[in-house]
Amino acid sequence: MSDLIRELELLGAEVQWPPTPTFAPRAAAAAPAPARRRRAPRRLVLAIVLGALLLAAGALAATGVIHFGGATIKRVDTLPPVDPAPTLALGTPIRLSEAHGILPFTLPSRLADPDAVYMRDDSVNLLYLREGKPRAVLTVFREGSGFLDKLVHTSTAVKRVRVQGAPGLYVAGVHIVDFIYGGTPRLSQPTLLWTKGGLTYRLEARDALALASAG
């Protein structure tokens, strides 16, 4: 290594770098820069318009309330405290055939064989285990029942998706289930919602998209 390179490296340790600001890594982007005076090139305008259209098609607004099937998702700046040790109160155990008699649901192939099935308040819960521990919970309920409220932080990504051709919403991050069967709010894993045949499906699992998309 030359002396000059060594000197530069020593200099790097003595440079007064601007202090690193506090970042919000998952928050909405910083405020836009002030508008420039010169007119934006046409190609740039076109790109912005296309970008906005793509955004509208894929991601949902960063604020407000989203109604989807029987679920309502509210974006908030501050999440409330949650139950530190929630229990999965899924209802009364029933057979899968009985559940089909209550609600006419269909299951993606990877979810076709639940480890346990429950009924609660006109909804059906299907539990999937891995090594004896809950891996995924699929809840099925009728659209428009106002059954489920979710609270998500404004930084949480909520995206429109398709689940086997049906419209869906994917809440990517850990968020809060504010109300499902009442009780204290609890933290939820990434969740996929989709609607099909007048029913709303809610799948909570780390790999929800992969589980629901196959078959």
Next chain:
Amino acid sequence: MSRPLIPEADLVDRARRGDGDAYDQLVRAHQDIAFRTAWLVSGSSADAEDAAQEAFVKAWRALGRFRQGAPFRPWLLAIVANEARNRRRSAGRREALVLRAAAQRRPSDGAASPPEAAVLHAERRDTLLAALERLSDEDRAVLGCRHLLGLGEEETAAALGLRRGTVKSRTSRALVRLRAELGEEAP
């Protein structure tokens, strides 16, 4: 710069699966180098802050496309530097590099003179800094990334949007020009 206690690969894996806390830890571990890289590229603290903030959000949204097992920092720095390039200001408005506690390293009137070697040392740093400031943005950026920030060739290539070979040749040429600014002969 603090490093995460949990292995970075684990944090990346968790973040890819939507674990926001894991991603926050990753950003905390790399935010200094990311912000400084953005500052070197954009030439402005305000632009660097905007660029890094925007880049962290974009990286979070793009984690699904991150190649598993790949090093995280070059990938993040590439996004940061790209945002910073989009905000780069004209050369006339660029903030200059300054030395930390420069005033303390110079003897003030009436103060005891530091040892001669230390004065020479400080003067050499000032000379070096001034020579760096006279270089083109391109030369200063590559020397800044490689030798002031200590980024590797691959990271510098990602940050500056260059091929690795170009980083090598550009660094070499920038060192020649820096020596010329210092009035020195090549070794």
